[in-house]
Amino acid sequence: MRALTTWRWNPVLGEYESGEPQPLRGTGEISAIQAFSDKTMLLLGGTGFVGKVLLATVLDRFPELKHLVVQARRKKNLSGEERFYTETLQSPPLKVIVDRIGGESVLRRKMKVVEGDLDEPLCGISPQDIEELKGKVDIVVNLAGVVDFDPPINESVEPNVYGTQHLIELVQVLNAKLVHVSTSYVTGKKDGRVSEDTPIEGYFPDRDKRPDETFSVTKELKWYQQFVEETRATRGTNPKPVRERLREGGLARADYWGWTNTYTYTKSMGEQLIAQTPGLVYSIVRPAIVESSLRFPFPGWNEGLTTSAPLVMMGGEGVKDWPVRKDGPLEIIPVDLVAEGILIVTAAVLCGMNKRVYHLASADQNPIMLPRLVAFLGMNSRYKHKHKKTGSRLANLWKAYVETEVITVDTLQARRTRLHRGLDVMHAALTLGKTLLGARTVDPYLKSLRDTRRQIRAQEITLDKFLPFMIHNSFIFETRNIREAARMLTDEDLKRLKWDPETIDWADYWVNVHTKGIERWIPPMFATQRKK
Amino acid sequence: MNKAAFYDLDGTLLSGNLVSMHAYYARNDRSPVKSVYQFLKVLLSVPLLFGLDLYSRSLFNVVSFKAYRGMHRDRLIGLADDLFEVTLKPSIFPHAQALVDTTRQLGYRNVLVTGTLDFTIRPIALHFGIDEVICNRLEFKNHIATGRVLPVLLAEHEKARSVREYAAREGIDLSKSCAFSDSSADVPMLSEVGFPVATNPTRRLRRIALQKHWPILELREGSPRFPSFLKPANAAKAF
DSSP: OEEOOSOEEETTTTEEEOSOOOOOOOOOSSOHHHHHBTOEEEEESTTSHHHHHHHHHHHHHOTTBOEEEEEEOOBTTBOHHHHIIIIITTSHHHHHHHHHTTOHHHHHHHEEEEEOOTTSGGGGOOHHHHHHHTTTOOEEEEOOOOOOSSOOHHHHHIIIIIHHHHHHHHHHHHTOEEEEEOOGGGGOSOOEEEOSOSOOTTOOGGGGTOTTOOOOHHHHHHHHHHHHHHHHHTTTTOOSOHHHHHHHHHHHHHHHHTOSSHHHHHHHHHHHHHHTSTTOOEEEEEEOEEESOSSSSSTTOOOOTTSSHHHHHHHHTTOOEEEOOTTOBOOEEEHHHHHHHHHHHHHHHHHTOOOSEEEEOSTTTSOOBHHHHHHHHHHHHHHHHHTOOSSOHHHHHHHHHSOOEEEOHHHHHHHHHHHHHHHHHHHHHHHHHHHHHOHHHHHHHHHHHHHHHHHHHHHHHHHHHHHIIIIIOOEEEOOHHHHHHHHTSOHHHHTTOOOOGGGOOHHHIIIIIIHHHHHHHSOOSHHHHHHO | OBEEEEEOOBTTTBOOOHHHHHHHHHHTSSSHHHHHHHHHHHHHHHHHHHHHHHHOHHHHHHHHHGGGTTOBHHHHHHTHHHHIIIIIGGGBOTTHHHHHHHHHHTTEEEEEEEEEEHHHHHHHHHHHTOOEEEEEOEEEETTEEEEEEOSSOOSTHHHHHHHHHHHHHHTBOGGGOEEEESSGGGHHHHHHSSEEEEESOOHHHHHHHHHHTOOEEOOSSSOOOOOGGGOHHHHHHTO
16 A cells, blocks of 8 residues: 655654655765676575575666575475475565566576585585686675574584584685674673674673683584583483483573573674684674565565564464563564665675674664564454454453553563462362363363463463563664665665665554564464464 | 546445544553543543534544544554454445446556545555555654644645645546545545546535536445446446
8 A cells, every 4th residue: 555645754753754755875985786797696595584585685686696696405305406496486575576587587597506505514515516606606695594592502503603614615715705694692691782893703792791711612612512422422321301401501501601592602603703714805794683574575574483473473362461671672673674784785895895794783773662562462462352253252352452561570470470370270170170070071171271281381482582682681783884884885776775774664564564474474383383 | 648536435435433433442542441531532522523523524623633642653553453343344335345446447546535544544445455545644743643633634625636736746637537425525626537426425415416417326225326437337347
């Protein structure tokens, strides 16, 4: 729907402004069009959530690019190339664009798919392919990595640390420049504004508190190997499953240095490997929490469960108590802005005008405060449960008319304990009822109680994963570097690439774009778990 | 040159009224106590609004928008879908969708021109499949509604002016375009286009339509007879 008006919403002031927007003007120190002309880009991780949108953006905006080489992992019987053409290209964001630029045949002329895997040396790219690419690839953009917050430590270290080592080898062999995508949260448990200028090498979040200690990736990898070996060796003597111990070990180690989880800990190590490689021309791009697309290729595209999707779904299910900071923002950024940001950085690297680190985030210019999001979750639940035809009527009424509430962690714990005690009592009563009235009468109730418990447990685990970003810490990532780079583009570039999170109308985005995108594209989590 | 179909909303495509919308927001305030207080306020304002509507539509709009004062914009946007489901969707006239579909099939660009507010219009426009909307906007200060409408308030002559402006900008031939409204307040807008249609007309508009030989269309009941310029053959397909 297009509303015809000369009024523009200013989300920072919270009021409408009149008049046409000023046309964007750049200084022209970086020309993205020229930078991409006749160049070859190698994209790693192009099959993921951000990767697909980045791929769509490059294909749509820069026909000048000579070659695009995309790495894809083999999957069971499908070769990397087959997988790319039958799965990745058929996904909604890419399908629209491929059709627009003239179909698959046009694409095949411009693109090459190479099979590869970050877990292997030189990213698993075959010697023939390496020979073919040598001296031809100008820039490598790496989006690959594992974004699970708390997997067994080996499943995070292998792709995010050793994988980065393989990436560096590959970039050196190809004699190319590197844009590496990491995460803003490598900063760890910190509060307030996070600078882009903090040195990367030897960084650990608790450095200010423990200045005598030093962090080095080499030392850390030694510890890691020893830890994994010891954990596996004690398989027979320790009753706890190895996977669980590796998971806990990763979280504990991350926490020891001050990182929020295994993911941010291993991602930071990856960054440090890049920073300590002499002679490497690189930029590290650090997006905040990546969310549904704002505009491109269409509003609301989303496929990531490591976004706020689980929280939106929990809100939709009627969760009322939200432990968040009253004065803190949620650092989110739409995926299409991330894609455009990465391309701006890539152009800067190609022109030799790059900085080391670029945060891609929104709160620096246009923060969306957490209590506002909690209110949106409540309104969504109101809408859904008012018109719900199934389930208990009383529960639906409660979920529709009781508002969401911002609470503290202590209140959360107290309420959880009370809830579980109540459920225990119900369980005991039902078990007693079973002996008195027989299994036939009581079993359905017991089953439904079990299902409810499982659902509550799943929600609690999900919420706990997000607590570092909602209540334990309050982050604002400074975005000076990307704003500066965007200002350096030419006027012609600015018609193709934009960095404008300061204009996002969060209410419209959250209600009409993001929430609806999640409901449209992501299968329900908690509901399906309940039905199993 | 392109042609467009300009639609008024209230009374033309649906029978929603501002009072029922205010009552909705009152009923859905953040706490039950606030809801009761707000609901009472709406009840007290009904006679005043009723009298004003008879006197002047513009003044009626100005006063009724005052009811939004103090509301957070997030809430207005967040509740819009529910408001549509609860109060507006049930009041859509039985043959409204067929009319909108017919003008689209005949190559008209469908445009809603209405005094209703932007956040309320969104689900309605999506429901009807209307792409373009000219509507009113509330003024906000720090996300809170002031109770005023951003200038220029869209009503009567202002609607005619925005239709002219839209046509000039988008290259629309007004003499080939059509417009639909129920109210005599929209006579200026209806007069701008080559094919005005008095749709579910009020008594006053019916009289004017008869004088000016404008076709009269009834979407509320029975089987409507679309005016001849909407090619009956195509119109029949829409049902």
